[in-house]
Structures are given as structure tokens and as C-alpha cells.
Amino acid sequence: MNKQLYVWHKGKPVEAIIRNYSEQDFDGLIEAQRLSFPPPFPEELLWNKEQLxxxxxxxxxxxxxxxxxxxxxxxxTGLIVDISEYGHSHSWETVTDNGYIRNHRPDGNTLYVVDICIIPEYRKTGLGKWLMQSMYETVVQLQLDRLLGGGRMPGYGTKSQEATPQQYVEKVLTGEWSDPVISFLLRCGRVPVGIAENYLQDEESLNHAVIMEWRNPFRASAAK
Structure with missing residues (x-):
């Protein structure tokens, strides 16, 4: 993939490229992760070159x-899995092989999102949505049933005394509360389908994630 487009940054259009990354990009990818996920996000969960x-x-x-x-x-980054092997209460470590994706199954039915990040300077430019849209195109091209992934719930930590994780998501869906990650995924067309406990070491989310999917509209089996 090599897609050229414009996004708005600081009030003006700037040219951007979405493409497949290669080994020459590893240092830049690791730096982008470092900027995107500052402490208290665990540094050991950032990409290393072996994973890449x-x-x-x-x-x-x-x-x-x-x-x-x-x-x-x-x-x-994504991989293909047969989601029936994991269900909706899986952990990130299990479904992504701890980020190494050695459990990638070309014969699977679901493109699973391992990670998505945009550095703070370029958030709200639309680049995150363009990355997601590009991955949807990969789902369609490979004739998979769906895209699925766990979304962090960084606002939950401050609301955990008032609501369960499910109640928290429901309040975000009604607009009563706001969560930056869940709201972003909703704007990208993702739909909540479950809650995973102990999904990822994540202090802000109290280790929870909401499992959210996008179904391939061109696959009848995806509607089941």
C-alpha cells in the first residue's frame, strides 16, 4: 500500500503518506510509539525491533x-486470526503473541488490531482515521469477515468507583461521559461487542479494554 493524501495540520493542508513499513522504518516507528505512549504507559510494551x-x-x-x-x-499493525479461538474476553498478549504475531493465520477470518498510534502533534488531523480506513480496505481486499481489536479505556480509572466497565462504556455511548480512545474508535465506525478484563497492563484503564469491531459489508458471513 502507498496512499497519498492531505490532512489539515495547524490550519492548513499538509501532504501525508500511508504505506507499508519496512526495516528501514524501525527507528522511526519506535520513536513514534515513545511519543504516543508516555508514562505511566509501560515502556516495555513499546515496540522492539524483533517484533517489528x-x-x-x-x-x-x-x-x-x-x-x-x-x-x-x-x-x-494487525494480524489475521480465527477469532473463535479467542472469544471476546481474551488478553492482548494472547491474541497478538505478545506483539510478535507469530500466531498469524492467513486462513483466519478476522483482522485483529495489534496497535495504532499517532504522535500528539498530529492528533485530530484525521491521520488516525485514515490508518483505520486503510486497514478496513485490507479487510475487504483479503475478503475477511471483520476487523476487531481492544480499545483502551483511559478515562475509566477516574470513574471506576461510580461504574463497572460495561456501565462506563454505556455512558460513553449515550454521551454522558467522554473517553478519547472509545470516542475515536466510534468515529472510525467501530462497534463495541464486549469487555475484556486484564487485557493489557494499563494503569489508566485499570487493565480493561472494550472489544470493538468493524464488519466487512461485502461479506455475508460477517453479518452472522
């Missing part, structure tokens, strides 16, 4: 980055 080599080798179609002025400002 597996992404490129096993499923290059699911290894995307966003680039502006020759700088990587975001990325998105």
Missing part, C-alpha cells in the same frame, strides 16, 4: 505507517 521484523515478515499487509515530511508520525 516479525510484523514485516509475517503480514506486511497489516504493517502500516503514516508519514509527513519524511517523518513517521503514526502507525497501525
Amino acid at each position: 521484523r516479525e510484523h514485516v515478515a509475517l503480514f506486511r499487509e497489516g504493517a502500516l505507517c503514516a508519514e509527513v515530511d519524511d517523518r513517521i508520525v503514526g502507525s497501525m
